[in-house]
Every structure is written in structure tokens, then in C-alpha cells.
Amino acid sequence: MKVVNGFQVIEMLEQFAPKKYAMEGDPIGLLIGTLNKKVSTVLTALDVLENVVDEAIEKKADLIIAHHPIIFRPLKRIVLDEPGGKLIEKLIKHDIAVYAAHTNLDVAKGGVNDMLAEALKLKNTSVLVPTYEEKIKKLAVFVPVDQADQVLKALGEAGAGFIGEYSHCSFSTKGTGRFLPGNEATPFIGEKGKMEEVPEIKIETIYPESVERRVVSAMLNAHPYEEPAYDLYPLSLKGEELGLGRIGEVAKEMTLREFADHVKEALDVDGVRVIGDPADTVRKVAVLGGDGNKYFHHAKRKGADVYVTGDFYYHTGHDAMNIGLNIVDPGHHVEKVMKKGLADVLGQRARELGYDVNFIPSEPGTDPFTFV
């Protein structure tokens, strides 16, 4: 098992939920402390409240990865007699770093919105509110004939060559490579100062820009040459659409009343607020973690029978009624699914990489509301 630092932990996180997926102005990333230290225990949390900080101290966590940024608005002062200042002091004194993965984790494939859709057992899900389009690029690399297969294999394993439901897509053409090794060269084929001609294969494949580093380094590792020749091209193809919220179907039709009960059970809440006729039929469901007021028109446009989101406002409720959109509001706290969800994803990746780091879902509740 490899001892790791905070940067290595965050690299795993950002491969799953890249920062560029975040909405503009969202204060994500490292908010308190340093990543330049050994990290062996990470707490995954929804909110960083005092009970969570105490838990982190007790469980000797080196880092808290939280969904909601602990510093959301710019700080004007850090006064240790005020609750906010005291919390920051406590974190720094116990050398606990805090990192926020907020809207980038909402948008990520397998992120908060997919976790919610999965908890609600929705099928055939797609993005509700597109916010990000993955750029597609092309790689062309020239490889001696005998090593072409090993390079192709490495490219496929690194995530190149995905077109729709197909993976490992590529195209090869045969040709001749020419080079003259210089005095300092240690050529794989040929000798210094002698012009060489080698039968080579040109491999062309595509990849999403977000995995460029992984694809290029896999290619370079598998390539036998000291100085492989390769090209990277930007393409104007449309890549995969990512975004906030998901829309999908329930396994079997039910009434709005039955669906409300399903939400309570699936998302583990004591109550939900409902707009709409309890006898209405529910088949198509839109879900958006957190405060989804802004996006109710997306749910209607995409044909949702009901929109599941938190923090729904009174007047937006009237607007939803006016367009005939049913609402189930289970509260904002249902995003707590990310605590175990993210710990599972990162724990799995750490095991694959042989990293000596534990991910623990935070236990205390942080919902300010209770039902009486």
C-alpha cells in the first residue's frame, strides 16, 4: 500500500468530478488547510458543521471532502469568538483540511444527481439541465508495425476510442517512417548518424479532452521510441452533454401519493411537501439535488410528471401549479446520499491504485429542519 498526500487524493476526486464541471462562481476546491501532507483518513460530508468537525477530530481525519463549501461568501474577518471563526480555528489547530466538491460533483457522471436518481430507482436517465459539453479530440500516432498492437491496447485501456456504445475504436494506415538519429540519441531502431526507414502504422483515435493526460501518457509508455511522433487535433464534433439533474422513468406507474411515499423511503426522510393531485399518474420523474427552483421549466419541457427537488419556494409553487407540474420536495438534506456514495467511489479507486487511504462517510445529521 502506498502512502499518499492530499494532492493524490484530490487528483482521484477531480478525475471523477473535474473542477471545470462547476457552475461559474462556485467556490469549490481547497478552502482550509493544506494538501501538502500525508493523508490517511478522509471524511466525506454534506456540510461542515461543528458536529462534523468534532467527528473528524475523533476519527483522526486529515481531510474533509464536503459537498457544500464551508466558506461560501467571501470572509470579512476570522474572529475566534464567533461560531464561524471558531470552526475555522478548530480545523486549523487539528490540521484538518477542507475541500469542497459542489456543483462539479452534482454534474459529474455518477455524482450527486445520479446517486439520487439511483436511490429513486429511475431507469433510462438523462441529463435534465445541460451545463457542460465534453470536447472531443483526435490523436494520431506513428508506431513501428510490431508494436502497433501494444499501443492500441494501451490507448483503449486509457479511455480513447469511445464512440457511442463502442469502445476501442481506431483506424490504422501503413506507411514509412524516416529519421536520422543524432549523436546523443539512443534509437530503438537504427543507429546514430545513419538515415533510417521503418515500416510504420499510423493509428488514429478520438478521446474526450478530460482524459487527454491519461491517454497521451499511456501512449508514450507503450510506444517503443525515445521520441514518438504524434499529433493532437481539436475536433468540432459534439461530445457528451453533462449537467444538473436527471430525468428518467419509475419502474412501474404509480400515483403521485404512492410516489411521495416512495421518495420518503428511498431518500430516507420523515416527510415531503407535495404540489399536485395525489391521484395523478407518475411515470416520468425529474430530480435535481439541492435547490432546484430555477429549473422547474426544464422538468416540464422534458415531459416530467413530477419534479423532485429541495427548497421549493411558495411563489414558485404557484408557478409550477399554473403549468401543471407536480412537485415533491423532500428537502435539501437528501443530498446526504453523497456521503456514502463518494466514499464508495473514492475508496474503490484508492484500492485500484494501492493507496493507503480510508474514506469514511460522515455520520451526524446536518439538516437544520425536523418534522414535529
Ligand SMILES: [Zn+2]
Ligand atoms: Zn446542496
